[in-house]
Amino acid sequence: MMIPNQPFRAPPTNAREKLLEAAVRLIRARGFAATSVDQLCAEAGVTKGAFFHHFRSKEALGVAAADYWSASTSAFFALAPYHRLEDPVDRVLGYIDLRIALISGPVESFSCVAGTMVQEAFRTSAVIAAACRESVYGNAKALIGDIAAALEQQAVNEPTAESLALHIQTVIQGGFIMAKLGGGADMARDSLLHLRRYLAMLLGRGF
Amino acid sequence: MMIPNQPFRAPPTNAREKLLEAAVRLIRARGFAATSVDQLCAEAGVTKGAFFHHFRSKEALGVAAADYWSASTSAFFALAPYHRLEDPVDRVLGYIDLRIALISGPVESFSCVAGTMVQEAFRTSAVIAAACRESVYGNAKALIGDIAAALEQQAVNEPTAESLALHIQTVIQGGFIMAKLGGGADMARDSLLHLRRYLAMLLGRGF
DNA sequence: GTTGACATACCAACTGGTTGGTATGTTGCA
DNA sequence: TGCAACATACCAACCAGTTGGTATGTCAAC
Numbered sequence: 001m002m003i004p005n006q007p008f009r010a011p012p013t014n015a016r017e018k019l020l021e022a023a024v025r026l027i028r029a030r031g032f033a034a035t036s037v038d039q040l041c042a043e044a045g046v047t048k049g050a051f052f053h054h055f056r057s058k059e060a061l062g063v064a065a066a067d068y069w070s071a072s073t074s075a076f077f078a079l080a081p082y083h084r085l086e087d088p089v090d091r092v093l094g095y096i097d098l099r100i101a102l103i104s105g106p107v108e109s110f111s112c113v114a115g116t117m118v119q120e121a122f123r124t125s126a127v128i129a130a131a132c133r134e135s136v137y138g139n140a141k142a143l144i145g146d147i148a149a150a151l152e153q154q155a156v157n158e159p160t161a162e163s164l165a166l167h168i169q170t171v172i173q174g175g176f177i178m179a180k181l182g183g184g185a186d187m188a189r190d191s192l193l194h195l196r197r198y199l200a201m202l203l204g205r206g207f
Numbered sequence: 208m209m210i211p212n213q214p215f216r217a218p219p220t221n222a223r224e225k226l227l228e229a230a231v232r233l234i235r236a237r238g239f240a241a242t243s244v245d246q247l248c249a250e251a252g253v254t255k256g257a258f259f260h261h262f263r264s265k266e267a268l269g270v271a272a273a274d275y276w277s278a279s280t281s282a283f284f285a286l287a288p289y290h291r292l293e294d295p296v297d298r299v300l301g302y303i304d305l306r307i308a309l310i311s312g313p314v315e316s317f318s319c320v321a322g323t324m325v326q327e328a329f330r331t332s333a334v335i336a337a338a339c340r341e342s343v344y345g346n347a348k349a350l351i352g353d354i355a356a357a358l359e360q361q362a363v364n365e366p367t368a369e370s371l372a373l374h375i376q377t378v379i380q381g382g383f384i385m386a387k388l389g390g391g392a393d394m395a396r397d398s399l400l401h402l403r404r405y406l407a408m409l410l411g412r413g414f
Numbered sequence: 415g416t417t418g419a420c421a422t423a424c425c426a427a428c429t430g431g432t433t434g435g436t437a438t439g440t441t442g443c444a
Numbered sequence: 445t446g447c448a449a450c451a452t453a454c455c456a457a458c459c460a461g462t463t464g465g466t467a468t469g470t471c472a473a474c
Contacts, residue, residue, distance in 0.1 A: 015424070031327040034240035037460060048461085049425045058460065107329065115384050119323055120238040122314065122387040133389045159404070163397055166385060170398040174381025177322050178373065180329040182340045190370055191377040197366070198405040222450070244434060255435085256451050265434065 015050040023065040028108040032062055032117050032128075059125055062117060066131035069113040074138055088149035089203045095143060096196045099172060103179075103188045110185065111176040112136070136173070140165040154204045164199075171195040222257040230272040235315040239269055239327050239335075266332055269324060273338035276320040281345055295356035296410045302350060303403045306379060310386075310395045317392065318383040319343070343380070347372040361411045371406075378402040 012018050022044035026035040037058055041048050055061040082094030103110045114135035121128035140162075148161035159167075175188035183190075200206065219225050229251035233242040244265055248255050262268040289301030310317045321342035328335035347369075355368035366374075382395035390397075407413065 029330045031238065031240055033238055034327055034331065036458080038458085047425050049463095049465095050423075052461065053422085053424060114388075116326055118384065118387045119326055120241055123236045124241065129387075129389070136385075136388050159401065164401070166390070166394065167398045167401040170381035170385050170394075170401075171378060172381070173384040174377035174379070177325065177380040177384070178343075178377050180325045180336075181321075181343050182336070183373070187373065187377075191374045194366065194371070194374040194377075194405070198401070198408075201405075201408050243432075245432080254451050256439095257449075259435065260448085260450065 015044065015046045016054040018044040018046055019051060019054065019061065020065055020068045023061060024069060024113055025108070027065060027113055027117055028111050032120050037061075059128060062121065062125065062128040063131045066114055066117060066128065066135055070131075070135040070138055073135070074142065077139070077142060088146050088153055089205060091146040092143070092150045092199060092203065093196060093205070095146070096168070096192060096199065100189050100192045100196070103175070103185050103192070105185065107176070107179045107184065110188070111179065112173060115173045115176060136169050137166075140169050143168065150203050154202075156202060156204075159202070164202075168195065168199075222251065222253045223261040225251040225253055226258060226261065226268065227272055227275040230268060231276060231320055232315070234272060234320055234323055235318050239324050244268075266335060269328065269332065269335040270338045273321055273324060273335065273342055277338075277342040277345055280342070281349065284346070284349060295353050295360055296412060298353040299350070299357045299406060299410065300403060300412070302353070303375070303399060303406065307396050307399045307403075310382070310392050310399070312392065314383070314386045314391060317395070318386065319380060322380045322383060343376050344373075347376050350375060357410050361409075363409060363411075366409070371409075375402065375406075 019040060022040050026039060026043055037051055041051050080098055082091055082098055085091045085094055114132035118129055118132035143165040144161045147164050151161055171191055175191045179188040226247060229247050233246060233250055244258055248258050287305055289298055289305055292298045292301055321339035325336055325339035350372040351368045354371050358368055378398055382398045386395040
């Protein structure tokens with residue numbers, strides 16, 4: 001969901017990646033519709049010709065930005081150290097703790113491109129909406145294994161692992177909205193702590 | 208958050224209210240930036256002169272739409288029958304049940320104007336962002352009394368009433384995003400059921 | 415190892431339509 | 445007759461997208 005701080009990642013030299021990173025930055029701060037192609041090019045330090053060489057349309061850039069976002073976030077979470085914890089309950093809570101740790105600074109540095117874009121696209125662009133869905137649902141799918149194992153270990157059968165994984169994404173996305181509403185990082189973190197308490201209670205852990 | 212179905216509410220005859228209702232409809236479906244003044248006027252059945260007679264700018268319409276939204280939703284929830292329940296725990300859960308009951312049909316019929324608009328406005332329009340914040344935080348404030356009473360009755364002192372009230376709004380807002388991501392009303396309702404389970408556990412109730 | 419055919423990556427200038435906003439009426443009621 | 449509530453006509457700026465071009469490569473034929 002958030003873009004990980006990758007301090008040693010080289011800045012892109014080709015126009016396509018420069019545009020995708022500019023898109024992530026501007027969409028997070030202003031949204032998709034309010035970001036013009038000219039602004040995108042200026043932010044990326046690239047001309048309009050380069051834009052339409054790499055992307056058929058502004059909508060195509062939107063799809064590519066969502067895909068780019070998916071790829072960077074899923075790669076980041078796949079490498080996170082909480083996967084190495086033995087107890088599946090620890091892994092589930094470890095994911096939440098990681099999400100909490102990632103929330104800091106200005107809202108546009110930890111908010112989600114897919115969640116932001118889908119609000120504007122869900123009725124106006126089926127392709128962008130599908131790419132956003134893929135991003136967030138992909139995140140949820142990566143959790144299902146650990147959640148299912150944790151539920152089984154604790155002999156809980158009331159909510160399903162799928163339902164819980166999606167609920168986790170719900171709280172994360174809701175936290176971003178509340179942060180934008182003025183609560184900032186503190187508000188988003190606080191809601192994740194409620195989610196953590198809920199999961200801990202469900203999975204037989206004290207908070 | 209959602210616009211209540213008020214079947215016997217007379218359709219507005221003046222241009223100002225027609226524009227505000229058109230704004231609620233279009234912003235919910237397409238967002239603020241992607242909705243042009245011309246589209247607003249067409250949807251309202253009103254001319255551009257009327258628009259700029261009643262609103263100084265498009266931004267001013269945005270602020271007025273958020274205020275209009277605040278007024279209709281807070282009036283609706285103030286009249287809801289769950290307030291008459293004796294037990295404060297029942298009133299808290301009654302609010303959640305009402306929110307669940309209100310979620311049905313297409314996403315743009317139950318989603319939140321303030322939550323949608325703030326995503327586009329939080330960095331580009333301080334006045335719109337403030338109006339959106341007022342709307343959602345106003346909703347949260349209306350819950351604090353019941354939550355505080357329920358926490359006290361159950362001798363719970365870990366999360367504060369304020370924090371819980373805001374968390375409730377977080378899950379509601381997150382549910383709207385997940386619904387737009389393709390989950391529809393079912394997804395939003397499912398997350399509110401998780402929230403209900405959390406509150407029930409906190410407040411000493413079985414689910 | 416030079417040449418020609420082709421592809422990729424990019425650029426500056428332009429276009430037609432749309433944007434938010436204005437200037438100037440008209441109407442109907444107090 | 446004065447004023448609020450509208451309507452009509454218009455504008456400059458900006459919008460997404462197109463154009464015709466250049467610079468730089470790749471690669472096979474000779």
